[in-house]
Amino acid sequence: xxxxxxxxxxxxxxxxxxxxxxxxxxxxxxxxxxxxxxxxxxxxxxxxxxxxxxxxxxxxxxxxxxxxxxxxxxxxxxxxxxxxxxxxxxxxxxxxxxxxxxxxxxxxxxxxxxxxxxxxxxxxxxxxxxxxxxxxxxxxxxxxxxxxxxxxxxxxxxxxxxxxxxxxxxxxxxxxxxxxxxxxxxxxxxxxxxxxxxxxxxxxxxxxxxxxxxxxxxxxxxxxxxxxxxxxxxxxxxxxxxxxxxxxxxxxxxxxxxxxxxxxxxxxxxxxxxxxxxxxxxxxxxxxxxxxxxxxxxxxxxxxxxxxxxxxxxxxxxxxxxxxxxxxxxxxxxxxxxxxxxxxxxxxxxxxxxxxxxxxxxxxxxxxxxxxxxxxxxxxxxxxxxxxxxxxxxxxxxxxxxxxxxxxxxxxxxxxxxxxxxxxxxxxxxxxxxxxxxxxxxxxxxxxxxxxxxxxxxxxxxxxxxxxxxxxxxxxxxxxxxxxxxxxxxxxxxxxxxxxxxxxxxxxxxxxxxxxxxxxxxxxxxxxxxxxxxxxxxxxxxxxxxxxxxxxxxxxxxxxxxxxxxxxxxxxxxxxxxxxxxxxxxxxxxxxxxxxxxxxxxxxxxxxxxxx
Amino acid sequence: xxxxxxxxxxxxxxxxxxxxxxxxxxxxxxxxxxxxxxxxxxxxxxxxxxxxxxxxxxxxxxxxxxxxxxxxxxxxxxxxxxxxxxxxxxxxxxxxxxxxxxxxxxxxxxxxxxxxxxxxxxxxxxxxxxxxxxxxxxxxxxxxxxxxxxxxxxxxxxxxxxxxxxxxxxxxxxxxxxxxxxxxxxxxxxxxxxxxxxxxxxxxxxxxxxxxxxxxxxxxxxxxxxxxxxxxxxxxxxxxxxxxxxxxxxxxxxxxxxxxxxxxxxxxxxxxxxxxxxxxxxxxxxxxxxxxxxxxxxxxxxxxxxxxxxxxxxxxxxxxxxxxxxxxxxxxxxxxxxxxxxxxxxxxxxxxxxxxxxxxxxxxxx
Numbered sequence: 001x002x003x004x005x006x007x008x009x010x011x012x013x014x015x016x017x018x019x020x021x022x023x024x025x026x027x028x029x030x031x032x033x034x035x036x037x038x039x040x041x042x043x044x045x046x047x048x049x050x051x052x053x054x055x056x057x058x059x060x061x062x063x064x065x066x067x068x069x070x071x072x073x074x075x076x077x078x079x080x081x082x083x084x085x086x087x088x089x090x091x092x093x094x095x096x097x098x099x100x101x102x103x104x105x106x107x108x109x110x111x112x113x114x115x116x117x118x119x120x121x122x123x124x125x126x127x128x129x130x131x132x133x134x135x136x137x138x139x140x141x142x143x144x145x146x147x148x149x150x151x152x153x154x155x156x157x158x159x160x161x162x163x164x165x166x167x168x169x170x171x172x173x174x175x176x177x178x179x180x181x182x183x184x185x186x187x188x189x190x191x192x193x194x195x196x197x198x199x200x201x202x203x204x205x206x207x208x209x210x211x212x213x214x215x216x217x218x219x220x221x222x223x224x225x226x227x228x229x230x231x232x233x234x235x236x237x238x239x240x241x242x243x244x245x246x247x248x249x250x251x252x253x254x255x256x257x258x259x260x261x262x263x264x265x266x267x268x269x270x271x272x273x274x275x276x277x278x279x280x281x282x283x284x285x286x287x288x289x290x291x292x293x294x295x296x297x298x299x300x301x302x303x304x305x306x307x308x309x310x311x312x313x314x315x316x317x318x319x320x321x322x323x324x325x326x327x328x329x330x331x332x333x334x335x336x337x338x339x340x341x342x343x344x345x346x347x348x349x350x351x352x353x354x355x356x357x358x359x360x361x362x363x364x365x366x367x368x369x370x371x372x373x374x375x376x377x378x379x380x381x382x383x384x385x386x387x388x389x390x391x392x393x394x395x396x397x398x399x400x401x402x403x404x405x406x407x408x409x410x411x412x413x414x415x416x417x418x419x420x421x422x423x424x425x426x427x428x429x430x431x432x433x434x435x436x437x438x439x440x441x442x443x444x445x446x447x448x449x450x451x452x453x454x455x456x457x458x459x460x461x462x463x464x465x466x467x468x469x470x471x472x473x474x475x476x477x478x479x480x481x482x483x484x485x486x487x488x489x490x491x492x493x494x495x496x497x498x499x500x501x502x503x504x505x506x507x508x509x510x511x512x513x514x515x516x517x518x519x520x521x522x523x524x525x526x527x528x529x530x531x532x533x534x535x536x537x538x539x540x541x542x543x544x545x546x547x548x549x550x551x552x553x554x555x556x557x558x559x560x561x562x563x564x565x566x567x568x569x570x571x572x573x574x575x576x577x578x579x580x581x582x583x584x585x586x587x588x589x590x591x592x593x594x595x596x597x598x599x600x601x602x603x604x605x606x607x608x609x610x611x612x
Numbered sequence: 613x614x615x616x617x618x619x620x621x622x623x624x625x626x627x628x629x630x631x632x633x634x635x636x637x638x639x640x641x642x643x644x645x646x647x648x649x650x651x652x653x654x655x656x657x658x659x660x661x662x663x664x665x666x667x668x669x670x671x672x673x674x675x676x677x678x679x680x681x682x683x684x685x686x687x688x689x690x691x692x693x694x695x696x697x698x699x700x701x702x703x704x705x706x707x708x709x710x711x712x713x714x715x716x717x718x719x720x721x722x723x724x725x726x727x728x729x730x731x732x733x734x735x736x737x738x739x740x741x742x743x744x745x746x747x748x749x750x751x752x753x754x755x756x757x758x759x760x761x762x763x764x765x766x767x768x769x770x771x772x773x774x775x776x777x778x779x780x781x782x783x784x785x786x787x788x789x790x791x792x793x794x795x796x797x798x799x800x801x802x803x804x805x806x807x808x809x810x811x812x813x814x815x816x817x818x819x820x821x822x823x824x825x826x827x828x829x830x831x832x833x834x835x836x837x838x839x840x841x842x843x844x845x846x847x848x849x850x851x852x853x854x855x856x857x858x859x860x861x862x863x864x865x866x867x868x869x870x871x872x873x874x875x876x877x878x879x880x881x882x883x884x885x886x887x888x889x890x891x892x893x894x895x896x897x898x899x900x901x902x903x904x905x906x907x908x909x910x911x912x913x914x915x916x917x918x919x920x921x922x923x924x925x926x927x928x929x930x931x932x933x934x935x936x937x938x939x940x941x942x943x944x945x946x947x948x949x950x951x952x953x954x955x956x957x958x959x960x961x962x963x964x965x966x967x968x969x970x971x972x973x974x975x976x977x978x
Binding site for chain 1: 742743782785786787788840842843844845846847848849850859860863864865879880883884887888891895898902905906911914915918922925929932933936937938
């Protein structure tokens with residue numbers, strides 16, 4: 001036992017020790033209070049945002065793509081709604097039973113059913129939708145409307161498909177849409193400062209992006225902007241309620257300069273031959289016809305095609321996917337002659353009165369090499385006009401021979417050769433306008449005088465796409481006005497430029513046009529067979545692209561046994577003269593005669609365009 | 613003032629300050645729990661029964677004379693040990709821990725009992741030992757403390773084990789543990805920390821402590837709790853989001869919202885102002901305990917009041933420190949607020965005993 005004094009000491013010691021412990025707790029408490037204060041007051045903003053971020057989930061809402069129209073306001077590419085049967089798995093307790101019951105009203109295909117059942121519990125957990133059946137028929141919709149009250153967790157809603165009304169006519173012009181790659185999606189969303197999150201789709205196929213043609217070059221304008229639905233979610237990510245909805249901005253409709261009727265006529269005329277037709281409105285440089293054949297169905301590529309059919313298209317020797325209009329390279333052949341003639345006039349190497357005697361061939365003075373014309377014995381005495389009408393090679397060989405090659409190349413580039421001639425075409429090829437430097441770098445040979453001579457008749461290394469030939473025709477028709485080609489009809493005067501020439505007068509242009517009219521009208525014209533086809537006067541220049549060089553007709557008869565060796569048929573034309581409205585270029589691979597094979601297509605297209 | 617109401621020959625022992633503040637805290641606790649449990653009436657009814665039972669128990673336990681507790685403290689601790697060992701053998705296992713003994717109507721968390729029994733027993737053992745406590749008594753006491761700690765710790769329940777350990781140490785310290793012993797054992801503990809770390813901590817406990825030191829180590833593991841808790845507290849701001857408006861709790865971002873992390877729910881819904889108001893009740897209770905200890909009739913009562921009130925304070929501050937992120941996550945309820953019958957009852961019992969110790973005066977001085 002302890003005595004009184006000890007008890008007093010004990011009491012004192014107890015108190016001081018209790019105070020020590022409480023002081024310790026006091027410090028702990030102050031530290032705790034300080035921490036709470038800084039969390040709730042100093043860092044409040046950060047934590048408020050964090051709490052908000054925790055409980056909100058943004059879901060993107062897909063916009064609907066713009067509609068593509070032709071120049072008369074007819075729809076080329078549309079969004080076709082289909083009625084889909086959609087369910088809310090979170091509201092269905094027994095999926096097997098539910099599907100058994102709903103199958104009594106609407107047949108559900110096995111493949112989709114498997115997908116639905118596999119994803120059922122996942123979608124239910126997160127309170128999302130599932131598409132039970134796409135593209136319901138009128139009958140199915142009616143049935144569901146009558147008996148659907150039994151299924152409050154199922155509803156019918158619209159989902160779109162991108163649909164080209166003329167899938168074969170415009171497969172290359174409008175192109176097609178397809179699935180989005182991850183990188184593309186990131187780019188698209190970045191442009192709206194969005195990140196990749198879940199999306200409510202308007203299209204049955206999900207994200208869509210233009211893959212080729214106008215769908216690709218105008219993708220940004222057509223695709224619109226994503227909207228946003230903001231939901232409150234719980235910790236598991238389950239959607240609780242919609243907090244906010246920023247509707248998507250649907251894509252802009254696109255009014256193109258294309259003409260459906262003429263496209264159809266061009267397509268019929270081409271009759272699945274390999275080739276291309278490009279026609280241009282001279283007033284604006286707008287493309288009215290843009291066709292590459294053979295074609296394929298844009299809808300099948302966008303909305304589903306069997307692997308077998310796709311492989312068949314891919315392995316087709318006629319290469320239907322190849323866009324000949326903007327990517328096929330063809331020698332311009334004799335269609336280059338108007339430009340060469342103009343060069344002669346501009347550089348004063350010749351005038352309209354200048355003439356030579358055409359013996360049917362040209363001898364290169366340097367090495368006595370012979371360059372032949374198409375007609376044995378030649379055309380006799382030819383001036384520029386006659387040389388155009390009868391397509392005298394000799395005349396242009398000798399004119400090119402006298403030309404400075406660099407000056408000539410520069411002159412040709414003004415007509416679009418080797419240049420980008422279209423402002424909104426998908427992936428256009430620039431063809432090839434060769435020059436001495438190019439030849440040395442690529443072929444390891446110096447430029448021969450013979451190369452220049454060949455260029456005078458559009459053979460050799462020079463090549464151009466049908467698109468470039470149409471542009472070239474438009475510059476000729478517009479008497480030197482250069483108007484960039486485009487699919488959209490707009491006021492083009494801003495980027496309109498004049499051909500930089502020194503000595504070409506209006507009269508020269510008129511005489512050039514007259515000589516090109518003569519190609520059809522003259523009894524000796526190379527395209528005189530077109531006289532009966534045309535509804536009005538047309539200026540033209542035909543060409544025949546030699547693929548295999550032969551010395552005699554007999555030799556050609558041998559090589560033409562193989563269709564692939566036959567000459568390409570090519571023509572440029574514009575009309576109605578004397579005030580042309582449209583220019584056109586036609587290329588038919590292995591078609592042999594520019595005037596009589598490509599010509600009728602060009603005339604049909606011009607007739608149709610002018611008639612409208 | 614402590615009161616002794618006398619009805620004829622029958623006296624009632626009662627401290628209205630503690631009684632009112634604890635009742636207030638219990639009611640407020642039910643109110644918070646209603647929100648934290650997302651309006652689950654079952655939880656509230658069950659908890660209300662415990663609160664009612666607890667208040668009755670507190671009142672009843674205030675009545676016996678401290679000598680009763682002194683006399684039976686050996687029996688109490690024996691029963692508590694028996695229950696602890698029974699838990700080790702018959703206890704039901706939840707999440708790899710055996711902490712509960714199924715009593716049919718109620719699962720008893722037996723460590724909650726030893727938490728009270730140990731301080732009373734140690735007080736009754738030490739109250740008549742001369743100052744400073746001799747080395748022999750110190751070692752006997754320490755042995756008992758460590759044995760108890762080990763039994764609780766091996767359930768495993770590090771949090772309660774620490775509180776039990778601290779409770780024992782408080783008594784020893786308040787009873788007059790020599791300063792020399794305190795200083796030398798401090799040195800020893802620091803030297804043996806690496807050994808304790810490697811041999812006494814479960815891997816998940818080590819992980820929790822590591823995460824506490826560097827929260828970036830596992831963003832969705834144990835620090836996920838802390839991150840969400842801080843977001844809940846921080847987003848409450850000065851005045852809170854309003855009752856039942858806390859998104860962190862109501863959308864299930866906050867884990868253990870009804871139990872260990874209920875303070876985060878309160879802070880989210882009532883803000884810093886609410887936190888201060890709530891804290892003032894706790895502080896009032898603690899200050900009242902100091903006052904009662906100072907005025908207790910003898911050393912046994914002083915030690916018991918001091919020890920039990922410090923068990924209460926430790927539990928509270930470990931819980932708060934954990935929830936705001938200044939202590940590692942150890943699993944500790946908030947007294948009188950968190951859901952859970954055993955913890956709730958244990959504090960009513962503790963305060964019942966505190967009131968008994970404070971209100972009984974020796975009528976006849978020897």
